Amino acid sequence: MADAQLHKKLVLTNAFRCLECGKCTATCPISRYNGSYSPRRLIGRMISQDPANVALDPAVWTCLTCGLCNTRCPSDVKYSILTKELRAEAARLQNLPTITHGGALQATMRLHATSEQPQDRMGWVTDDLKVAEKGEWGYFVGCLPYYEAFFSDIDANPIKIAQSVVRVLNELGIEPVVMKDERCCGHDLLWGGDVKTFKMLAERNVKMIRETGVKKILTACPECYRTLEVDYREVVGKLGFEVIYITEFLADVSAQLAEKMGEIKQTVSYQDPCRLGRQMGIYDSPRKMLNIVPGLEFKEQAKHGVGAICCGTSSWQNCDATSKRIQTDRLLGAKAVGADTLVTSCPKCYIHFKCALQGESIPEDQKVEVKDLIVILAEALNGKK
Amino acid sequence: MATETKAEFKPKILVFACNWCSYAGADNAGVNRMQYPPDIRVIRTMCSGRVSPGHVIDAFRMGADGVLWSGCHFGDCHYIFGNYEAEKNYKKLEQMLKLMGVDHRRFRLEWVSAAEGNKWAALIKEFVEDIKAAGPSPHKQNGTKPVELPVI
Known part of the structure; x- marks a missing residue:
């Protein structure tokens, strides 16, 4: 890819509007634990130097592409989309990710x-x-x-x-x-x-x-x-x-389902998957589905909806100590609001949390169950019979 | 590819052999002048536990007709538990390849020690026979025709 194309991508993702305010780095779940990673610094380098240099940096693969910084950016820089485009160039230049x-x-x-x-x-x-x-x-x-x-x-x-x-x-x-x-x-x-x-x-x-x-x-x-x-x-x-x-x-058909459901006695909290929430804007329908299950008590965490934190890994790459700390935080966060089950609607969030529960980073008495939303709905339907 | 008939089919077989047992076992077969078919390409890994299911799947995509994954007998591993890891990963691989429709004759996990040159030669003979019976792999990348999609 020629530099002209990469330049076009920078324009399309508003990278040149960056004010260097640093809100992206302040909000980034990775930067919280890994001080050497900073989206602001990468954007700064991309617009002040040849972007192809940045494409050769391994930091291109550190981003979770969760899009939390996109929502915080006052200049509407679409950092996660820019990362996607930059990765195509990085892969072409043989700067490849660490695959799990x-x-x-x-x-x-x-x-x-x-x-x-x-x-x-x-x-x-x-x-x-x-x-x-x-x-x-x-x-x-x-x-x-x-x-x-x-x-x-x-x-x-x-x-x-x-x-x-x-x-x-x-x-x-x-x-x-x-x-x-x-x-x-x-x-x-x-x-x-x-x-x-x-x-x-x-x-x-x-x-x-x-x-x-x-x-x-x-x-x-x-x-x-x-x-x-x-x-x-x-x-x-x-x-x-x-x-x-x-x-x-x-x-849309929740009323029809609700009358067929049996009771489930659980206190749940919901993890917004980044692809579903911030990227596709679906926040309400999963919560609505949880609320129709009889007996289910719903507790919202402080960081939810647009501000939800990612499950720590994406696209089966770069799972490291930072990912484990993010996952541990999410699971402890669900426990802290009194939930005994963390519900997610993404199979990958589910697998990542299940994996985090296998380790010893969370004490036994702080562990919560992890379930997929649709599995809870099916259990409620089975409960009636 | 298209002109290749089954009679003259020369399989490409990839072998992952661990440095401490299987590779030495293959050497042993060599120094003892044992004959076995020349259709295998051996990659030496430090341990059978180093091989990941991904390597085997990639090998099929890149044109291997069969893959043999081989290491030390249990209890003999130079790294104590590497071959237990290999077995665990192989079980996952088995299930994944079943889903992908790969013929089970095309992949194997075998334990060959450094002293078992005769076992190595017999194993390769048998495996090559199996692959010849299974025929050329349908998973090769170069066999892919581009999908034509009408614009709507």
Whole structure:
């Protein structure tokens, strides 16, 4: 990428408007624990030097891309979007991120982009769940079957999320179309600078979804939601189908669900996923869904909504001591407001918190349970029977 | 690729061999002049625990027809527990590759000690036979046709 293109990105993300006030660094969850990282300094370098120099700095990969600084910036500098663009350039210059889990998940995504072999991923659809081959409603599962296989050692069972989605939809009389050979949405590759493979995945998935003929596709993963809704449009133009986040859909029919729910005695707090909240602006529908569950007491943390803190890692890269401290803080924060369960609606937040609970950084009596929102809803529906 | 028939199929097999046992085992097979098929490419790692599922998945994408992951017997690991880690990771890999539709004949975890040159030669012979029976891998990157998407 030529410098001219990078310059254009700086203009589009308002980088030249930076006042150097430092609010981004003051609010950054990473800078709080890692003093050597400063978004302000990076922006300063980008506009005063050749941006390509910054693209060679490993600090490009430190950002969580949670977008908290975007909301605080008085000049509306879109730092997280700039980071995404800069990472594409960094990857081109062979400045690559530190990938977690030995690169297994990124390797899976890349194989998804190229392999012609059909997958065998439908094992999670048990007999009591009804899915269809054709229909109006689709469900984009994402990488959940792979996470189930890969995170078998942290007692997480992320596949429960997919099963719960189908369970709740069945309760509403919807048999969602689940694609047998759906590929990863490519979110982590896009935010990891691998734009070429991301485009291959985008084109494959869009083609596959169009072939099923679904008009509306639901997803229970904020990252899939953002990627399908925003980033796929940049690649393929018009999608030809509507992308809806599951709670947005359920909030409209919440009265119908509420009367079928049994009681759940729990005090919960909610973790706003950064992709769902700050990037896509969905704050209310998850809270509305929690409030309709009978017996569930909802406690809000001080840092919630627009000001929520990220779960500490994104795109399976750079999980370090800082990430663990952020995760520990979030879990202790939920305990501090009196919650016994921290609810999130992002499978990755869920896995990260489950992993943080495995360590010894949190004392036994301070530990809270972590659950996905849709799993709670399915449990409430099962509770009635 | 298209003209390649099954009879003349020469598989590309990637082998991860640990420095202390399996690699020395392969050496042992060599100094004892044991014959085995030349279709393997060996990567020496310091320990079988160093190999991640990601390396194996990447190998399939980059054109390997089969991957052998090999280390010391339990209790023999130079780093005490490296091969236990390898086994744990291999179990995850098995499940991931099953989801991706990779034939189970194409990947293996085996323990070969430095003294087992004969086991190494027999193992490679058997593995190459298996891969030949399985045929060329459908996961190679260069086999990918671009998806054509109409503009709507």
